[in-house]
Amino acid sequence: MNLLRRQFLQVAAGAAALPTSSRFAWAQAYPARPVRVIVPFGPGGNADVLGRIIAQKLSEQLGEQFYVENISGAGGNIGVGRAALAAPDGYTILVTPPSYVINPALYDRIPYDARKSFDPVTLAVRTTVVLAVHPSVPAQTVKDLIVLIQTSPSKYNYATAGVGTPGHLVGEMLRHSLDLDLVHIPYNSAGLAVASTVAGHTTICLAAPAPIVPQVKDGKLHALAVAYKTRLPALADVATMADAGYPDIELDNWFGVFVPAGTPGEIITHLNREIARSMTLQDVAERLVALGFEPVASTPEEFATQIKIELEKWVKVIRAANIKAQ
Structure with missing residues (x-):
């Protein structure tokens, strides 16, 4: 443990040892600088x-000021690993999809411990994965697309936000269950993956709705299905995979907020409360729904329980499907 991190841990431990009123006042002063x-x-x-x-x-x-720093690469591992090294003082927050719980089963080695490196703040939203194609692909349904892939080996590929992301898992579920000749093309973000399909560099993209919905509305992509139990309000006319005849292709794709382990509980409670509050604002709720997100804002305890369940779940799913990091 380096000296700087040890000093921050000592500060955090000292704050935890303060009387309740003092700890409350310390948390009330948060944040005192950009986060x-x-x-x-x-x-x-x-x-x-x-x-x-x-x-x-x-x-x-x-x-x-709360400012975003994008640290991409290795299916999210690099950014999560960097966050794991940050001081547990509330001035570094991690926002990540379920690759957080998927990657421990997918990679031989990752730079964080999903059970110990972080404290959960909230499961902020749920969403799913959308299967979309370039308009030049002559498919109006998922079954049409499957027939095209089966009759044209090596012609079709699919873009995702990276290895181990929900889009990759849905693609591999589809590929393995139907024995398809379908090549995975991983990118460093869903935005890049979607852009590649819009440009025609890839034929299919699988990603959460946020970057896909605007392209579908503009006619630059054609959405064939959503891998969810119900249709999305943002894509109300797009079938679920179950509607399309593939009920086993379903994935609950969430986005959660974490802080480095050891962050004072008062700060975690403070962040949880403020994020939950923001989710109730009309402009935020409307924007999230328009992007295909379902606001959740769970408690830290509820999110911790889900993390534990999913860590065990994805080990079984990935081993059964023989999915490996490329």
Whole structure:
């Protein structure tokens, strides 16, 4: 442990030892300087969009700047690993999708411990994965697309935000269950993956709705299905995978907020309360729904329980599907 981190841990421990009234006053003074919000994927993607919404509202509500820092690479591992090294003082926050719980099963080695490196703040929103194609692809349904892939080996590929992301898992579920000749093209963000399909560099993209919905509305992509139990208000005319005849292709894609382990509980409570408050604001709720997000704002305890369940779940799913980091 380096000297700087040890000093911050000592400060945090000292704050925890203060009487309740003193700790409350210390938390009330937070934040006293700008707060870094690490997003472990590139600009324009789903985590980035949500991170910026959260950062903007926390800045407005708490009177200090919350700014997003995109640290992409290795399916989110680099950014999460960087956040894990930050001082547990509330001045570094992590906003990440479920690659946080997927990567421990996907990679032989990752730079964080999903059970010990962070304290959960809130599961902010839920969403899903959208299957969309370039308009030149002559498919109106998922079944049409499957027939095209089966009759044209090696012609089709799919872009995602990276190895181990929800889009990658949905793509591999589809590929393995139907024995498709379909190549995965990973990018460093959903924004880049979607842009590649819009430009025609890739034929299919699988990503959360935020960067896809605007392109579908503009006619630059054609959405075929959502891997969710219900249709999305933002894409009300787009079928679920179950509607399309593939009920086993479903994924609950969430985005959560974490802080480095050891961050004072009063700060975690403060952040949780303010994020939950922002989710109730009409402009935020409307924007989230328009982007295909479902506001949740869980408690830290509820989120901690889900993390534990999903860490065990994804080990089984990834081993069964034989999915590996490329």
